[in-house]
Amino acid sequence: xxxxxxxxxxxxxxxxxxxxxxxxxxxxxxxxxxxxxxxxxxxxxxxxxxxxxxxxxxxxxxxxxxxxxxxxxxxxxxxxxxxxxxxxxxxxxxxxxxxxxxxxxxxxxxxxxxxxxxxxxxxxxxxxxxxxxxxxxxxxxxxxxxxxxxxxxxxxxxxxxxxxxxxxxxxxxxxxxxxxxxxxxxxxxxxxxxxxxxxxxxxxxxxxxxxxxxxxxxxxxxxxxxxxxxxxxxxxxxxxxxxxxxxxxxxxxxxxxxxxxxxxxxxxxxxxxxxxxxxxxxxxx
Amino acid sequence: xxxxxxxxxxxxxxxxxxxxxxxxxxxxxxxxxxxxxxxxxxxxxxxxxxxxxxxxxxxxxxxxxxxxxxxxxxxxxxxxxxxxxxxxxxxxxxxxxxxxxxxxxxxxxxxxxxxxxxxxxxxxxxxxxxxxxxxxxxxxxxxxxxxxxxxxxxxxxxxxxxxxxxxxxxxxxxxxxxxxxxxxxxxxxxxxxxxxxxxxxxxxxxxxxxxxxxxxxxxxxxxxxxxxxxxxxxxxxxxxxxxxxxxxxxxxxxxxxxxxxxxxxxxxxxxxxxxxxxxxxxxxxxxxxxxxxxxxxxxxxxxxxxxxxxxxxxxxxxxxxxxxxxxxxx
Numbered sequence: 323x324x325x326x327x328x329x330x331x332x333x334x335x336x337x338x339x340x341x342x343x344x345x346x347x348x349x350x351x352x353x354x355x356x357x358x359x360x361x362x363x364x365x366x367x368x369x370x371x372x373x374x375x376x377x378x379x380x381x382x383x384x385x386x387x388x389x390x391x392x393x394x395x396x397x398x399x400x401x402x403x404x405x406x407x408x409x410x411x412x413x414x415x416x417x418x419x420x421x422x423x424x425x426x427x428x429x430x431x432x433x434x435x436x437x438x439x440x441x442x443x444x445x446x447x448x449x450x451x452x453x454x455x456x457x458x459x460x461x462x463x464x465x466x467x468x469x470x471x472x473x474x475x476x477x478x479x480x481x482x483x484x485x486x487x488x489x490x491x492x493x494x495x496x497x498x499x500x501x502x503x504x505x506x507x508x509x510x511x512x513x514x515x516x517x518x519x520x521x522x523x524x525x526x527x528x529x530x531x532x533x534x535x536x537x538x539x540x541x542x543x544x545x546x547x548x549x550x551x552x553x554x555x556x557x558x559x560x561x562x563x564x565x566x567x568x569x570x571x572x573x574x575x576x577x578x579x580x581x582x583x584x585x586x587x588x589x590x591x592x593x594x595x596x597x598x599x600x601x602x603x604x605x606x607x
Numbered sequence: 608x609x610x611x612x613x614x615x616x617x618x619x620x621x622x623x624x625x626x627x628x629x630x631x632x633x634x635x636x637x638x639x640x641x642x643x644x645x646x647x648x649x650x651x652x653x654x655x656x657x658x659x660x661x662x663x664x665x666x667x668x669x670x671x672x673x674x675x676x677x678x679x680x681x682x683x684x685x686x687x688x689x690x691x692x693x694x695x696x697x698x699x700x701x702x703x704x705x706x707x708x709x710x711x712x713x714x715x716x717x718x719x720x721x722x723x724x725x726x727x728x729x730x731x732x733x734x735x736x737x738x739x740x741x742x743x744x745x746x747x748x749x750x751x752x753x754x755x756x757x758x759x760x761x762x763x764x765x766x767x768x769x770x771x772x773x774x775x776x777x778x779x780x781x782x783x784x785x786x787x788x789x790x791x792x793x794x795x796x797x798x799x800x801x802x803x804x805x806x807x808x809x810x811x812x813x814x815x816x817x818x819x820x821x822x823x824x825x826x827x828x829x830x831x832x833x834x835x836x837x838x839x840x841x842x843x844x845x846x847x848x849x850x851x852x853x854x855x856x857x858x859x860x861x862x863x864x865x866x867x868x869x870x871x872x873x874x875x876x877x878x879x880x881x882x883x884x885x886x887x888x889x890x891x892x893x894x895x896x897x898x899x900x901x902x903x904x905x906x907x908x909x910x911x912x913x914x915x916x917x918x919x920x921x922x923x924x925x926x927x928x929x930x931x932x933x934x935x936x937x
Contacts, residue, residue: 422908432898
């Protein structure tokens, strides 16, 4: 019974990994660009949630929405001010830009919020529920379900809507899309907004269930890399499956081997993947 | 092409000689422990950034996990001392050999992939090693390892005061730069630059791309491990974060990129600017706890990437003729 609880808990957390990883894979797929600051977007989403609860007394719906909007705006701003100018430049500039941004965001957060771990004051999602003999925190269940829903919604937006077609058209061939009357810059700004927004909501969801400090961005950033490497670069559906798998692996290895070894298992998996199947599970070779 | 083939002009030669003399005299002029410490820190940063530059700058393979070589270089001599009392003079070459082995293990699979993958793989491997070392009691776990407290002989490389370290580090820096310069002039250097500008074109022209990248990484790892081992021996202490931490890797990238990645003296110039700045920031803001130094670092990296991806060296190369022309006009 304990193992069932571990597995379900792992899948619920994995769903949140899937949500923020889908943001990373979106930018990779659309722009062939790796955002090293993606984990920091998740971290900022957590602090936005904290500020909304502490200053405005908002509930989960309010701080979830606030994190989405704030990070969407940040994503668009980052694209317009920084990424747009380096995206087609030398590789060193691409890597440095998002890497520098990661440091800037992480240590600004250190400066403002200090290195101490914080938790969200008790929200309406406190308490546990019992489903078929296993006990789960309400916050975790809600976070997992919301994350799965949003990830699927993002997948549908990309594959089933006219907007999604326009985004993919820009990714496929910038010049041809431009000739069709699509503005590539606007589409790519939107991609960055969606990507950061997904990370922000995921951060707000994580904040309801876990304590955090500014350094979690690094952990989540690496987790997103692992998830995207497993799911395939550019595939939102792939990152959904991969997120669930990684949540599961993490939970089970923490349960069997001890909490400190779960990172070794996950990063080891990442290195093995890059070795054996660099295109990921769902990616094209 | 003219930029690639440029030999050091006589003016450049003079400035290189002046720089060398200044570096030799520095600790004699500034004998205060504080300034000598800055000097040693600068040399260490310049060695590791120059080492990173071989693969990250010249070959354009941006590693963000070079701390794996630095840490291995720092841990090996201290571990061999802790286990069997081996002197660091024996442990340092062992650490370098291990780092070359690690470079081959990391390079073989990841160099099949394009650039971004290599960056991600290097981060992941460095993090994996950092966490692994932190949980492994034999290598000191999260607490770390200590070197010889009192020297049994010169082979322990444990000196009182910074002066002997300063000149050892200076010699290693000179060696690293000399090797880089020699490579720059040879076919290997042209291979590296060809790979950087277009891997596919280089391959089609018969450049052995994977082998060249692997050799560059192994050479880069050699000097990075050397820097790490010197750090470990000088500090007499190493823990997972100061050896394998991501910030160790980040510093190498920043120093090289600020000065000019893929130029001989770029990393040195970057270290020359950033090490005093870092010391000043730590003094103003009170230690590393506030993270202010890294806010500045992050800001600098973003600004370089956005406005001067070629680094200060490139900026100077473009500005110098303009300034000279203005000088003639006036």
